[in-house]
Amino acid sequence: MSNTSHATRPTLFVTGAAAGIGRAVAEHFLRAGWFVGLYDVDEAGLQTLQQAWGAEQCITARLDVTSVNDWVMALAAFEQRTAGRLDVLFNNAGVAVTGPFEEAQLVRHHRLIDINLKGLVSGCHLAFPLLKRTPGSRVINMCSASALYGQPELGSYSATKAAVRSLTEALDIEWRRHCIRVVDVLPLFVNTAMVTDEVSRMKTVSTLGVRLGPQDVADAVWRLANTPPSRLAVHNLVGWQTKLFATLSKLSPGFMNRLVTARMAGY
Template identity: 55%
Template sequence: MSRPAIFITGAAAGIGRATAELFAARGWLVGLYDVADGAVEALRQQLGAERCVAGRLDASDAEAFAAALEQFFQAAGGRLDLLFNCAGILATGDFESIPLARHHRIVEVNLRGVINGCHAALPYLRRTPGAQVINMASASAIYGAPAFASYSATKFAVRGLTEALNIEWARHGIRVMDVLPLFVATPMVNNVANPPASVGRLGVLLSAADIARVVWRAAHWRWWPRVHWYPGWQTKAFAFVQKCSPAWLNRLSTKIVSGY
């Protein structure tokens, strides 16, 4: 019997890389895909060439995504157990201070990339019993995050897509979930030139390895149906308060935390 197989976008660094390391160590065949093709090839050699397939992929390119999935499905012996849509980019600051082209690119990668992956992967997921999709969302999809406006908007969209496909694809036997962390210590967060006030006030309490463990747990969850995963006590508390508090209080607390 062939090994279970996971296809990961954004696998060169951060959460994607940590997830690849964890799943490879636990016996899965791992697809390492990223625009940084040299980095994923180096990671393939590090993890063991027999455990991984690596390739260049810009998730916003639908044709390239479809070709990469077909290649991986064949290399995996005709299975795709888990698609992890992890690739994402970020820009922070006042909305008007960010070039329009950058806003568009955030939408291209963070949302269009997830749609591309889900659409292209469906035929392979349907042919794999117990197949799953996990999308990388964000706590900024709980309440719109000032200084992260376009990023937050894409994560709301990913959350909505996840909820819809979780219901739609149940008829195919496919589970669709997402992960919504607060700030994670990854290059994407650490390399922000001028961190927004919310980063300093909330802190960066999660590591990429923390999120990888949540992805692993979600992939092996067999109890009650669960769509959204909130890593860490801080994220869980934030989600709970947002559900229970009135709208005006949610807006006020977000305003205070973000420094606006």
């Protein structure tokens, strides 16, 4: 298929696309006829997706979001396939470190920051030229309910998500002059491998349960991708628990938010 054949098709670029939320989002858009760029460090997972959907529907490549060179090459190949069109950048790639802060190796905290925050900053910065050239484009950042109040035993993860929340706010203001909207999604615990293998050891998970699946987030991302820019909210809460906690955090005094957070975490 020629490059120009994609010029009239909406396009999506997804990081962390091989599994979990990223995969659910990618397949939701693929079913709707979008051309999707699928990027992850899990090359086997990407190959499975490309075999299922075909090269006419998607492009795949290994992308370590901490590597600027990986970003540059992935975006260049995507631009070539889409005739320079990028409607939605979904910054989804992320990892978690759980447990007492001081017990996790420092290198793990640093790696988390590199992936969750610096990788997202790189994506926004390097994708900007494509977004600027695409009318009505938008960035959707994967945030978290942990950005509402720092979570014990999830401190560095919460910190990166709070930073993502702030960056989203700032860029949405800055980039409106370029007709680019920047928004985020904030779910609570989602039934993914990251939660099952890492986050589920937290007492907060057993207290609240895991009540969201990847498709719940995919549905939210789909709505944000198709809502008129003027009607988009910057922060988008996913699930009734997240909405309840967000409301309570606004209404309750700071000491109460701290107390509730500590009790749920067993402190």
